[in-house]
Amino acid sequence: MDRNSQLTASRRTLESLQDRRSGARRINAIVDVDESQIDEAQIETAARRGSSLAGRIVAIKDMIDVAGMPTRCGSDLGSDTPQTEDAEVVASLRRAGAIVGVKTATHEFAYGPTGDVTNRGPVLNPHDKTRMSGGSSAGSAALLGEGSVELALGTDTGGSGRTPAAFCGVYGLRPTSNSLSVDGVFPLAKSLDTVSPMARDAVGLSDLWAALTGEAIDVTVRSADLTIAELEGGQWSSLQSEVAEAVVTVRARLSELGHRLTRSELPETAQTIELYNLVQGAEAAAVHSENTADRPQLFQPEVRSRLESAREIAGWQYVNALEALISLREHSDDVFGDADILLCATSPVTAPLVGARSGFAAGRTSAREVALHHTIPFSVLGLPAVNIPVWSAGRPLPAGVQLVARAGAESHLLALAQALGDLRHVS
Numbered sequence: 001m002d003r004n005s006q007l008t009a010s011r012r013t014l015e016s017l018q019d020r021r022s023g024a025r026r027i028n029a030i031v032d033v034d035e036s037q038i039d040e041a042q043i044e045t046a047a048r049r050g051s052s053l054a055g056r057i058v059a060i061k062d063m064i065d066v067a068g069m070p071t072r073c074g075s076d077l078g079s080d081t082p083q084t085e086d087a088e089v090v091a092s093l094r095r096a097g098a099i100v101g102v103k104t105a106t107h108e109f110a111y112g113p114t115g116d117v118t119n120r121g122p123v124l125n126p127h128d129k130t131r132m133s134g135g136s137s138a139g140s141a142a143l144l145g146e147g148s149v150e151l152a153l154g155t156d157t158g159g160s161g162r163t164p165a166a167f168c169g170v171y172g173l174r175p176t177s178n179s180l181s182v183d184g185v186f187p188l189a190k191s192l193d194t195v196s197p198m199a200r201d202a203v204g205l206s207d208l209w210a211a212l213t214g215e216a217i218d219v220t221v222r223s224a225d226l227t228i229a230e231l232e233g234g235q236w237s238s239l240q241s242e243v244a245e246a247v248v249t250v251r252a253r254l255s256e257l258g259h260r261l262t263r264s265e266l267p268e269t270a271q272t273i274e275l276y277n278l279v280q281g282a283e284a285a286a287v288h289s290e291n292t293a294d295r296p297q298l299f300q301p302e303v304r305s306r307l308e309s310a311r312e313i314a315g316w317q318y319v320n321a322l323e324a325l326i327s328l329r330e331h332s333d334d335v336f337g338d339a340d341i342l343l344c345a346t347s348p349v350t351a352p353l354v355g356a357r358s359g360f361a362a363g364r365t366s367a368r369e370v371a372l373h374h375t376i377p378f379s380v381l382g383l384p385a386v387n388i389p390v391w392s393a394g395r396p397l398p399a400g401v402q403l404v405a406r407a408g409a410e411s412h413l414l415a416l417a418q419a420l421g422d423l424r425h426v427s
Helices: 003-018 040-047 088-095 138-146 162-168 202-213 219-223 241-256 269-287 289-294 301-310 315-330 332-336 367-372 376-381 410-420
Strands: 030-033 058-061 102-104 128-132 151-156 171-174 194-199 227-231 260-264 341-345 385-392 399-405 424-426
Touching: 030 138, 058 138, 088 151, 088 202, 102 138, 138 151, 138 162, 138 194, 151 171, 151 202, 162 171, 162 385, 162 399, 171 202, 171 410, 194 202, 202 410, 227 241, 241 260, 241 341, 241 385, 241 399, 241 410, 269 289, 269 301, 269 315, 269 376, 289 301, 315 332, 315 376, 341 410, 385 410, 399 410
Parallel strands: 058 102, 058 151, 227 260, 227 341, 385 424
Antiparallel strands: 030 102, 151 194, 171 194, 171 385, 341 399, 385 399
C-alpha cells in the first residue's frame, strides 16, 4: 500500500471511529479512542516513515498497555489510570510508524472464549448481531470483521485470537510460544500467553508480523512442495457442514498450489486439553488470588465462578501438568510425522448465538468445547497457528480453517495464507 492509500485508509478509519453511530459502536467492539493519538497530524507524520505500517491505524486489545490510555481488561476491577509506557509490542508498532490509540473490548481478563462477558456487555458478531464474536480478543476480531480497521492486536492463550478470528471472518495468528514479548500485557496464564496479530487480509497479517519481529516473509514457500496433513479422527472429524465445506475448500486450494495432501491423527489431543485446563486454571487463579479473596463481587459472575473452580487445583497437579507441558513442547516436532503443516478446523462450528452455553452443532455440548478444543492442542505444544477465514457462497457466516507449523515457522504460515488468496464467497 502506497503512502497516499495509507493516508486515505487511515483518515476513513478515523472518521468511522469518531462516529458514535458507527457499526463498530453498535457491535460494542470499541472500549476507548484517544483522538489525540490518531488525529490528522499524527497520521501525516507517521506516514512519512515509509514502512508498510506507516500511518496505518492498529487497534489494540484492552489487555495490552498503550501509553496515555487505561488498561481495563473488560472488568470493573480494571484501572482508569492511563498507562505511562507502551507494551513492548506496541512500542514496536510505533517504531514502524503505526498509529495506536484505539482500545478494543475483551472478555473479562481474557478468561473466556465467547466474547460475551464484559463489564460493558457482549461484543456482537459483525455479520449477525445475534451471534457471538468469540473471545477473548472479541473486540479486535469484531472490529476487523466490521471493517472499521484493517489491523489489530489481540492475545491468544488457548485460542483467544484464532477463535474470534474464525467467528468474525478474519485472520488471526498465534505465534510460537515466547516469540513475541508479553511485557506490558496483563497476564491470563504466563506459560501459555502470546500476543496475537490479527488482520482483515493475509498481507496485513504479514505486515504486522514483520513490524513486530523484523522477519520478512519467505514468499518462496508459495511454490514449495510441502506435505500438509489434515487431522482426522475423534473431534477433528466432527464438524458442522459449513465448517467441513471450508476445510475442503482450503485443502483443494492447497492441492492446486502443488502441495501434497495427506491425513493424520493427533493422539496427544486429549492430553493437551487436560494439561491446559490445569496449567491455565492454576495460573489464572494465582493472578487473581487477591481480588477473588477481597473483591469477588466485582468480577462478572461467570468469570468469578471459573476462578473459584480454578482455586481448587492442587499444587502438585499444577507442577506435574507444567512439567508434562514442557516435555510435550520439547518434542513438538513429533506430532508432524512426515508433514510440514497440519490442517484442521479452527472451531467445529460457525459463530453460536450470544450467551449460548449448550446445544451446539456437530454434537458439541459446551461453549468451551466449540471455542477452544481445536485450538488448545497447539497452544500447549507452543506451535504457531493461523486462522484462515473461509466464506462459502450462500452461507450466512464465515468458517475458520487452521494451519499449524513447526515452532518458529511463522513465515511458512503467512506465505501460505497469502498464496491461498481471498476465500470469501467461494463456491
